Amino acid sequence: MMHSKELVAETISKQLGVGCERVRELLEVPPDEKLGDYAMPCFSFAKELKKAPPVIAQEFAQKLSSKDFSVEVSGPYLNIRLERQRLAKRVLTAAREENYGKGSQGERVMVEFSQPNTHKAFHAGHLRGTSMGEALARILSFAGWDVVRANYSGDTGMHVARWLWCYTRFHAGEQPPKQGRGAWLASIYVDAMRRLAEQPALQEEADKINLALDKGEDEELMALWRKTRQWSIDEFEAIYRELDTHFDIWIFEREVEARAREVAQELLAKGIAEKSDGAVIVNLEEEGLGVWVLLRQDGTPLYSAKDLALAEKKFTEHKIDRAIYVVGKDQELYFKQLFTTLKRWGFSQAERCFHLCFEMVRLPDGKMSSRTGKNILYTDVRDEVFAYTEEQIRARHADWPEEKIRETVHAVGVCALKFEMIVRDINKSIIFETKRVCDFEGDTGPYVQYTHARCNSILRKLGRAPDMRRAVFSSLSESEYRLVKELERFPSIISEVATSLEPAPLARYALALAKAFNTFYHECKVIGAEQGVEDARALLVDATRLVLARALTLLGIKAPKEM
Known part of the structure; x- marks a missing residue:
């Protein structure tokens, strides 16, 4: 159904011989609804017609005739009143049809949202991103887009290493309870952060586990990682069922880890990345975005390198036109760095990447953090x-x-x-x-x-x-x-x-x-x-x-x- 503003614009355009886009831009809603549904100022026609705006308004009004609206002159304005009976019939007929509002955009887009990390709790911040992402995916699909819903979870890296370190050292053999599994998983991570804060030297033990995870050669460690990872996934899936949320693909960091190291080396070879104190970085200071670290000194990839590998996977395997990342506002700089690096790497789609950012859900005393335990589960x-x-x-x-x-x-x-x-x-x-x-x-x-x-x-x-x-x-x-x-x-x-x-x-x-x-x-x-x-x-x-x-x-x- 054509919106009444569009109908008015097209009618005025045809009857006055004025460009439709020009009329559309001129039409405005009056400050007082008693003046009509729309108003069109005539000031912009004065120079070309060499007449005063009130005179132009009078002449325009005499030329206009429509069953869908009436026109009144108020100084230099045309005040337009819609014919209410015709509008009501038109709207109520259309609004009761199954496809009312449905569009046909035609682009292929990936909406990546939720992104909970394994071995940590699903908190209220995840709820905000999940709710926004699910809604956006549904609306874009209704608007005619070809939508791919993606979840990307961190199932490796330092947070997992710290959890596994704390579990093996202080909670060995414990099993998650049937009720409150998420809170239990979070409690071990909080315990890890507390112990590391009290004895920073213990971080060396967590570093060793992180390196062993990266290599993947310690069978006992990898078996424990797989088992505890599944505990988290089971908890997330139960929450998604509850929230009526689903994904077309669910990618885990581990899947892109090997490619992340290769990407860092490729960027080094192309001169896009460089070595700095043993680490691999991308210098983005020219763009005012600082330095972006891809690989640590020990060669383990950071989120940055993994996100580059993930973006490559999105563009090449899933053939998307646009990528939307629904992630908290505290990652705003990070995504500017990601998109800029993708552009340097040669991905034209980088121009069509979008970070839908949002502020967090907070406790009265400040921001949530699963590191300190002050988070809202x-x-x-x-x-x-x-x-x-x-x-x-x-x-x-x-x-x-x-x-x-x-x-x-x-x-x-x-x-x-x-x-x-x-x-x-x-x-x-x-x-x-x-x-x-x-x-x-x-x-x-x-x-x-x-x-x-x-x-x-x-x-x-x-x-x-x-x-x-x-x-x-x-x-x-x-x-x-x-x-x-x-x-x-x-x-x-x-x-x-x-x-x-x-x-x-x-x-x-x-x-x-x-x-x-x-x-x-x-x-x-x-x-x-x-x-x-x-x-x-x-x-x-x-x-x-x-x-x-x-x-x-x-x-x-x-x-x-x-x-």
């Missing part, structure tokens, strides 16, 4: 949210069967978690507060879900399908009209996300649509309204239900019919 946040949600659901529906309560608690709890991670400004940290994110009346996911459930309830009480042929839109109230215009925005929001590569606009749109609907619902009687009006309003309810459900699904969130 995902499972702790989840348990608190689910417990609070269960209280609310049981208070509202004491008569529901247990299975229905469990399903609803899960759907609403996951929604509260994920929506909060997606909707907030990516440049601001989230201070996670359970009661706030679970509020059925706040700027939250459960509020959007509750609005969707309310739409379903109204239609159940109506007891029939609303009929467009009987609907009367001739006297739309302001709240009805605002809801129509909000519904019309959905396709443009999908396009906005596909351009900005950030999913937050869709979450904010879902909130705006829910608010517009609730204003309409409180002001306009649906069931029992006069003939024709009942159908018109029921169509608004049905369209809102469908668009909210679609928006929630694209955000990776379920839309319960009852709450």
Whole structure:
């Protein structure tokens, strides 16, 4: 469906003989909705037409005629009012179609997100990246992109060496508990960091394990690594099932480690990298990006070399046009270094790499860190949210069967978690507060879900399908009209996300649509309204239900019919 702004721009362009793009850029929303839906200033035509803008506005108005809008002159402005009845029919017909808002972009993109490291906990920061990445992948796919979902986990390197060192020295033979496996894994890493802080000389032992891991020749060590690595993977997979998140490919650092060393040597041979005190580095000081270390002095590869090998794998094996990395803002410099090095290496796709960065989820006393143990474990946040949600659901529906309560608690709890991670400004940290994110009346996911459930309830009480042929839109109230215009925005929001590569606009749109609907619902009687009006309003309810459900699904969130 063509958006009303586009329809107005095309009509004005044809009737006035002015370029459509020029008209589109001139059209603006007036500061007061009483002035109309759009306004077009005529100042820019004064020089070429050698006339005053108010005169031009009068002449333009006389030439314009459309069934879809009317034009009024206000000094140098054309004020444009859409024909509400025609717009309502057009929007409500389109919004109730299965492919409303679906696009056809056609690019092949890899969205890499989540990236938890084995031998460490899945924390609330991972939840933010996972929620954003899952939503972005779904929205881009809906927009027509060929999306490859990728997870990249650090299953080797110094953090693993430290964990294995601590486990073999102080926790040998311990098995992860059936409940709280993630917290147990994290506790050993925290214990390792505590002991190393107290006795820095012990780091030499961890260094030896790291070197042995890199060589992969110590069978006993490698067997322990494989077993403990699987404990982490099992925990991650359980969390992804809970969050309704899936990946097309899951790459581990170990897979690119050997190639990482080769890449470093290739860059040395090409003069892109250089030796410095025994380490291999890329000097990016010309670009103001400092020095990027690829190999340590002992020859073991760092994240940097592995990410270069991973990028090569993405571009050559998976044939992607664009790579999106959903990773925390603290890695901003790192990704600038990565993309610049890729460009020097000769990958044209480097220009089309994008770092979707975000601030972290914080404790009241500061940033999370699994090094110090002051991190917010995902499972702790989840348990608190689910417990609070269960209280609310049981208070509202004491008569529901247990299975229905469990399903609803899960759907609403996951929604509260994920929506909060997606909707907030990516440049601001989230201070996670359970009661706030679970509020059925706040700027939250459960509020959007509750609005969707309310739409379903109204239609159940109506007891029939609303009929467009009987609907009367001739006297739309302001709240009805605002809801129509909000519904019309959905396709443009999908396009906005596909351009900005950030999913937050869709979450904010879902909130705006829910608010517009609730204003309409409180002001306009649906069931029992006069003939024709009942159908018109029921169509608004049905369209809102469908668009909210679609928006929630694209955000990776379920839309319960009852709450």
